[in-house]
Amino acid sequence: MARLFDAYIIADWTAAEGKKLGDQSIWIGVAKRDVRFRLYSETHNAATRAEGEKLLASLLADHRKRGDRVLVGFDFNLGFPTGTAERLKLTGTPWAAMWKFLAANVVDKADNSNNRYQVAAKINRLMTDNAWPMWGAPASQAQRWLTTTKPPAGSGADIPEFRATEIAARRGKLHPKAVWQMHGAGAVGGLTLVGIPMVRRLVEALGTAAAVWPFGTGWRELTAEDVEPLSTLVVEVWPALFEATPAPGEFREQVQVRTAAEAFAKMDDKGTLAHAFAPAKGTDEATITQVESEEGWTLGA
Structure with a gap:
C-alpha cells in the first residue's frame, strides 16, 4: 500500500507571553525518510509564536519544493462545540x-x-x-x-x-x-484562540495546496487520490496519545512531538493511517455533520 505522506510535522504550541526556549515552549517535531526511505526525526525549538510560525512556513515551503506531501498536526482545537x-x-x-x-x-x-x-x-x-x-x-x-x-x-x-x-x-x-x-x-x-489565526495564515498562504481535516476533506477514510493534489494536510492532534520515552536531555514537549510524528509515520507505513481519518463504525449522520461543519476531530482519538 502506498504511503499517504512523505513527512509528518507535529507542533506543540504555547499561549505564553514573553520569549522562552526549552521547557514549556514551542516545539516542532519532524519525521521523514532519507534517500534509502529510512525513517528519521528531528526537533526544532522556537522562542515565540512568530518564530514558530515562520519556521513552520519554511519547513512546508521546503517540502513543497520537493513535491512532498506533509501531514501537519497542532495540539489545540481547530473547532468549537456545536452552536x-x-x-x-x-x-x-x-x-x-x-x-x-x-x-x-x-x-x-x-x-x-x-x-x-x-x-x-x-x-x-x-x-x-x-x-x-x-x-x-x-x-x-x-x-x-x-x-x-x-x-x-x-x-x-x-x-x-x-x-x-x-x-x-x-x-x-x-x-x-x-x-x-x-x-x-x-x-x-488560550492556545486555541492564538493558534487558529496562525493556522489560518499558513493555510491561506498555501492556497489550494493545503486542506484542513475534516473540514475540507470530509470525515472519512482518505486515499492517495485525496491527498495527491495537496502539499499539506492540517490536522488536530493530542501528542499525549502516544507513549513517549525521552532520550537523555530531551524536554517533555520535545519528546512528545518527536514521538507523535514518528507514530503517524509508522501508521502510514503499515497502511493504518488512512483509516484513522474516518469516524468509528456506526457514527450517526448528525454527529458526522457536526464534526465536519464546526467541531473538528482529533486524529487518532
Missing part, C-alpha cells in the same frame, strides 16, 4: 466563520504579548452577556465578562461543554479540557 458560531451570530460555514472571527479579533505580537483574555471576554459578552462559557484568567485580567474561576454549575447550561471528540476521549483514559477554559493546568482555550 458556538450561531450564538456569536456569525454567518457562513461555522468552522470557517469562527476562524475568520478569531483572525479579526486576536492580536498576537512578535514579542508574544497577546489579547487572548480580552477576546475571551468579548466571546462571552456576545454569546451570553455573562462571564461564561469561557472562563479562567489571572486576577489582573479578570473583568465583568471573564472570571478567574469556573462559573457556577448550570451557567450557560444550553451551551455544550465539550465537542464530540472530547466526549469520546473522556470515555477512555484521556481527560481533555474544555476549550472554554482559558487558564490553569492543561487549559487549551
Whole structure:
C-alpha cells in the first residue's frame, strides 16, 4: 500500500507571553525518510509564536519544493462545540466563520504579548452577556465578562461543554479540557484562540495546496487520490496519545512531538493511517455533520 505522506510535522504550541526556549515552549517535531526511505526525526525549538510560525512556513515551503506531501498536526482545537458560531451570530460555514472571527479579533505580537483574555471576554459578552462559557484568567485580567474561576454549575447550561471528540476521549483514559477554559493546568482555550489565526495564515498562504481535516476533506477514510493534489494536510492532534520515552536531555514537549510524528509515520507505513481519518463504525449522520461543519476531530482519538 502506498504511503499517504512523505513527512509528518507535529507542533506543540504555547499561549505564553514573553520569549522562552526549552521547557514549556514551542516545539516542532519532524519525521521523514532519507534517500534509502529510512525513517528519521528531528526537533526544532522556537522562542515565540512568530518564530514558530515562520519556521513552520519554511519547513512546508521546503517540502513543497520537493513535491512532498506533509501531514501537519497542532495540539489545540481547530473547532468549537456545536452552536458556538450561531450564538456569536456569525454567518457562513461555522468552522470557517469562527476562524475568520478569531483572525479579526486576536492580536498576537512578535514579542508574544497577546489579547487572548480580552477576546475571551468579548466571546462571552456576545454569546451570553455573562462571564461564561469561557472562563479562567489571572486576577489582573479578570473583568465583568471573564472570571478567574469556573462559573457556577448550570451557567450557560444550553451551551455544550465539550465537542464530540472530547466526549469520546473522556470515555477512555484521556481527560481533555474544555476549550472554554482559558487558564490553569492543561487549559487549551488560550492556545486555541492564538493558534487558529496562525493556522489560518499558513493555510491561506498555501492556497489550494493545503486542506484542513475534516473540514475540507470530509470525515472519512482518505486515499492517495485525496491527498495527491495537496502539499499539506492540517490536522488536530493530542501528542499525549502516544507513549513517549525521552532520550537523555530531551524536554517533555520535545519528546512528545518527536514521538507523535514518528507514530503517524509508522501508521502510514503499515497502511493504518488512512483509516484513522474516518469516524468509528456506526457514527450517526448528525454527529458526522457536526464534526465536519464546526467541531473538528482529533486524529487518532
